[in-house]
Amino acid sequence: MSAPTSSGTPEYTQDGPEAREIASVIPYFPFKGIPRFYDIAGFLSRPAVFQRIVSIFAARYSPLSIDAVAGMDARGFVLGPPIALALGKPFLMVRKAGKMPNAIRSPPYECEYGKREGMCLQRDAVKPGERVLIIDDLVATGGTLSAGIECVRMLGGVVVECACVVELRMFVDPPEGSGLPNRTKLFGELGMGDVPVWGLISEDILTKEAEVGEDYKDDGEEH
Numbered sequence: 001m002s003a004p005t006s007s008g009t010p011e012y013t014q015d016g017p018e019a020r021e022i023a024s025v026i027p028y029f030p031f032k033g034i035p036r037f038y039d040i041a042g043f044l045s046r047p048a049v050f051q052r053i054v055s056i057f058a059a060r061y062s063p064l065s066i067d068a069v070a071g072m073d074a075r076g077f078v079l080g081p082p083i084a085l086a087l088g089k090p091f092l093m094v095r096k097a098g099k100m101p102n103a104i105r106s107p108p109y110e111c112e113y114g115k116r117e118g119m120c121l122q123r124d125a126v127k128p129g130e131r132v133l134i135i136d137d138l139v140a141t142g143g144t145l146s147a148g149i150e151c152v153r154m155l156g157g158v159v160v161e162c163a164c165v166v167e168l169r170m171f172v173d174p175p176e177g178s179g180l181p182n183r184t185k186l187f188g189e190l191g192m193g194d195v196p197v198w199g200l201i202s203e204d205i206l207t208k209e210a211e212v213g214e215d216y217k218d219d220g221e222e223h
Contacts, residue, residue: 027210032220058086075137106150111143121151128156142183167199
């Protein structure tokens with residue numbers, strides 16, 4: 001169990017004991033042209049593990065002044081609602097273009113799979129000054145999260161933090177010449193350098209290779 005903070009709330013750290021237990025049930029597959037696609041179905045099929053994740057996020061964010069929880073389309077829709085319920089806050093859907101009415105749209109963005117249309121948020125979802133927590137399953141290059149942040153800011157809201165179960169640290173600030181997208185640089189260029197990103201688990205402890213048959217095919221979307 002993580003040690004309590006001065007406020008009595010447990011302090012959960014990235015790759016800590018709880019994170020390592022959860023990582024042990026998250027397999028990776030070759031998918032969408034990348035060698036390691038981390039599959040959250042590993043913990044979704046285990047209610048006790050899923051509940052532990054929700055409890056960890058609720059414990060982390062309950063001391064903060066948050067007005068709403070926003071989830072990124074689509075796996076953020078799985079994680080966001082139970083976390084919002086645990087916090088007693090409204091849940092907001094940040095959706096792909098053309099999926100809901102009365103919406104504003106962020107500019108287009110890029111993710112690890114290529115270019116994407118902007119993300120959308122309903123016009124009356126956030127009031128000026130409201131503090132929003134953004135939830136997704138995984139953060140890599142930060143492109144999708146940047147679109148979510150932009151949506152909240154377009155409505156006058158403030159993003160308190162972006163939180164994910166898995167954070168791929170290789171993209172946080174890779175060395176020059178590595179060829180990897182730089183999330184820190186991206187957020188800085190977009191004026192989002194003040195928005196913290198927190199992940200419970202990093203790729204360093206995600207070592208469970210999925211068992212696949214010889215007939216396995218990478219049938220992910222083209223990119």
